[in-house]
Amino acid sequence: MLILLPPSEGKAAxxxxxxxxxxxxxxxxxxxxxxxxxxxxLVAASAARGALDVLGVGESLRAEVEQNTRLGSTPASGALETYTGVLYDALDFATLSAAAKRRAGRGLRVQSALWGPVGPADRITPYRLSMAVTLPGLGPLARLWRAVLPGPMAALAGDGVVVDCRSSTYAAAWTPAGEAARQLLAVRVFTEVAGRRTVVSHLAKHTRGQVARVLLEHPGRLRTAADVTAAVAANGHRCELVDHGRRGCSLDVLR
Known part of the structure; x- marks a missing residue:
């Protein structure tokens, strides 16, 4: 099993x-x-005139853009110490059991626009960069990563289920292709009122963090999308497995 998380906009100092x-x-x-x-x-773009426009951020984030210019000297921390926010609060990596941390080391990766897929053992520095950005000289970042990730990520995923907790912006960098696409399990979060379902956003991040934690703490091996769904349901979540054929499946969690 491979669990894919999005990076957070917020990062620890x-x-x-x-x-x-x-x-x-x-x-x-x-x-x-x-x-x-x-x-x-990114260092060059962040130091240039018009950096805020290139990176698609406002004046309030100028200090974070300026921090990008010091990527070569800023002290690094563990990836799961660096990312913050509701998803990472729900995951609460520091309090996972030793066995769950070992599973995370083998099969949890954060899809960074800057560093690429990183895991718990990888040491990175805070940065401001979205996968939706087009960097001068490189072009759209999703396209850039999509050209180099298929081989490494397919090898990392093997023949196991790929639990995708990323947003569509980050999923654009890589998803399993061909027959392997059937192993994709995208985590979607809905609220249901009077039988009508609506996608939720902020709560979705928290729920995806909870799902990742449940799966890492699960003692048995989760080989299939059905195994993952059963594990999440056993932990008290209302959820269902939806089969999308060649496009894989989704785990729909109801809040």
Missing amino acids: PRRRGRPVDLATLGLPELTPTRAAVRDA
């Missing part, structure tokens, strides 16, 4: 001391050239 990111130590080392290209392009 960088440490005052420590070593910066060493790209060679990040998982999936075949992605190092792409990581280096994105980092260098």
Whole structure:
């Protein structure tokens, strides 16, 4: 089983001391050239006139954009210490059991627009960059990552189920293709009033964090979408499995 999470917009403040990111130590080392290209392009874009417009952010985030220019020297922290927000609060990685943390090390990745897929053992620095951005000299980031991720991610997923907790913006960087697409299980969150379902947004992040935690703490091996659905339901969530044929399945959680 591979669990895919989106990065959070909010990130913990960088440490005052420590070593910066060493790209060679990040998982999936075949992605190092792409990581280096994105980092260098982001540093340059963040230092240039019009940086806020390029990155699609407002004046209130200028300090975070300026922080991008120091990516080469800012001390790094664990990826799951760096990302914050409702999803990561619900996951609460620090309080997972030792067995769950080992499972996360093998099969949980955060799809970063800057660093690519990163796991608990990867040390990164805070940054401001969305997968929806087009960086000068590189083009749209989703397209850039989509060109290099199929091989590494397919090898990481193997023949197991891929539990996708990402937004569509980040899912655009990679999803299983061909026959492997049947192994995709997208987590969707709805509220139901008078029999009518509506997609929820803020609560969806919290629910996806809860789902990821449940799956990591599950003691047995979860081989299929049906196994995942049963594990989530056993933990008290109202949910159902929807089969989309060649496009995989969705786990629909009702709030």
